[in-house]
Amino acid sequence: xxxxxxxxxxxxxxxxxxxxxxxxxxxxxxxxxxxxxxxxxxxxxxxxxxxxxxxxxxxxxxxxxxxxxxxxxxxxxxxxxxxxxxxxxxxxxxxxxxxxxxxxxxxxxxxxxxxxxxxxxxxxxxxxxxxxxxxxxxxxxxxxxxxxxxxxxxxxxxxxxxxxxxxxxxxxxxxxxxxxxxxxxxxxxxxxxxxxxxxxxxxxxxxxxxxxxxxxxxxxxxxxxxxxxxxxxxxxxxxxxxxxxxxxxxxxxxxxxxxxxxxxxxxxxxxxxxxxxxxxxxxxxxxxxxxxxxxxxxxxxxxxxxxxxxxxxxxxxxxxx
Numbered sequence: 456x457x458x459x460x461x462x463x464x465x466x467x468x469x470x471x472x473x474x475x476x477x478x479x480x481x482x483x484x485x486x487x488x489x490x491x492x493x494x495x496x497x498x499x500x501x502x503x504x505x506x507x508x509x510x511x512x513x514x515x516x517x518x519x520x521x522x523x524x525x526x527x528x529x530x531x532x533x534x535x536x537x538x539x540x541x542x543x544x545x546x547x548x549x550x551x552x553x554x555x556x557x558x559x560x561x562x563x564x565x566x567x568x569x570x571x572x573x574x575x576x577x578x579x580x581x582x583x584x585x586x587x588x589x590x591x592x593x594x595x596x597x598x599x600x601x602x603x604x605x606x607x608x609x610x611x612x613x614x615x616x617x618x619x620x621x622x623x624x625x626x627x628x629x630x631x632x633x634x635x636x637x638x639x640x641x642x643x644x645x646x647x648x649x650x651x652x653x654x655x656x657x658x659x660x661x662x663x664x665x666x667x668x669x670x671x672x673x674x675x676x677x678x679x680x681x682x683x684x685x686x687x688x689x690x691x692x693x694x695x696x697x698x699x700x701x702x703x704x705x706x707x708x709x710x711x712x713x714x715x716x717x718x719x720x721x722x723x724x725x726x727x728x729x730x731x732x733x734x735x736x737x738x739x740x741x742x743x744x745x746x747x748x749x750x751x752x753x754x755x756x757x758x759x760x761x762x763x764x765x766x767x768x769x770x771x772x773x774x775x776x
Contacts, residue, residue, distance in 0.1 A: 457537055457538075457564050457619075459538045460483060461484040462474070462478035462483045462485045464487040464488065464540055465532065465539060465541045465553060466488075466543035466544070466553075467495070467542070468489070468497070469596060470596065471487065471570070472502070474542060475502060476502055476505050477509075477598050480509040480518050480775070483522065484522045484524070486523075486524045486536060487525055488525075488526040488528065488529050495525040498523075498525065499523075499525075504746070505597070508746075512770070516775070529556065533560040534560075538565065538566055538568070538623060539557055539566070540569075540570060541557065541568065551582055554589060555583055558583035563585050565588070566588050568590050568591065568620055569589075573641065575637050575639065576590055576591045577611070579591070579609065587611055587613040588616050590620055591605070591606070591607035591637075591641075592620060593606075593643075594629075600749060603629070603643065605631075605643060606624070607634040610637075621633065625773070626773075649713075652716075654668050655728070656718050658727050658731070659718040664727075669735065682762070682764045682766075
């Protein structure tokens with residue numbers, strides 16, 4: 456595997472900036488490029504804002520914000536990078552063109568990963584001359600705290616590419632989850648989308664407000680989801696009979712509570728969702744809410760570390776200090 460000392464970022468919005476913080480915390484050099492001339496300022500502000508929280512989680516001895524560089528061009532970024540993570544907006548045509556350009560510029564030994572949350576890697580590699588080194592590495596926000604990264608191969612991705620990328624993500628302190636077969640939305644986002652669809656229905660029909668929906672999750676099942684997933688939780692819910700008893704007594708077909716299709720995204724529904732969410736925010740800015748979220752996540756992660764379960768185990772296996 457090529458020695459990866461410099462992490463290249465194509466697109467430095469929320470996700471690209473999160474990747475930068477994680478790579479810097481892991482002791483790597485980072486070079487980032489974005490066509491937006493203001494993106495560099497956003498990236499630097501994000502690094503400065505989040506650095507205290509990653510310091511609290513523990514840094515590699517070589518970690519330093521001074522190892523971040525903003526490239527003036529995509530060519531400069533590609534020439535300097537040993538691994539490239541594309542985090543451009545979720546537009547298929549844009550991403551296909553960007554992967555084609557990076558593929559043309561990058562040495563064939565360099566892996567190229569996309570942060571896409573649902574586009575198929577086979578589509579992204581379709582115009583590349585060396586498609587075998589193209590894959591998806593889908594992280595979760597904030598990238599610098601949440602360890603999960605879904606690793607997805609396209610129909611031309613080499614098995615060695617998946618193995619090398621998984622090893623690299625592991626060295627960043629992450630948990631690479633191999634998606635067995637490419638499918639739109641992969642695994643985690645499909646689960647989240649089902650919950651999101653139900654939330655929109657409940658608000659649309661006047662059955663709950665956005666704040667009430669959030670309370671229904673964060674004060675109940677969300678606390679369990681921090682360390683176990685739905686399947687193991689339902690296994691316990693079945694008592695001594697486990698999952699078999701759970702499915703026997705609570706077969707979803709017997710309780711058709713949920714909807715299959717999303718409601719129309721009308722202007723009144725958008726207003727309800729936006730106004731309800733703004734009320735829940737209580738006048739706090741997005742940056743202020745991010746800091747609250749990050750400190751809460753650190754508290755949860757540290758509690759899970761003490762029990763060595765869930766994401767806490769991943770952090771224990773890869774912590775720097």
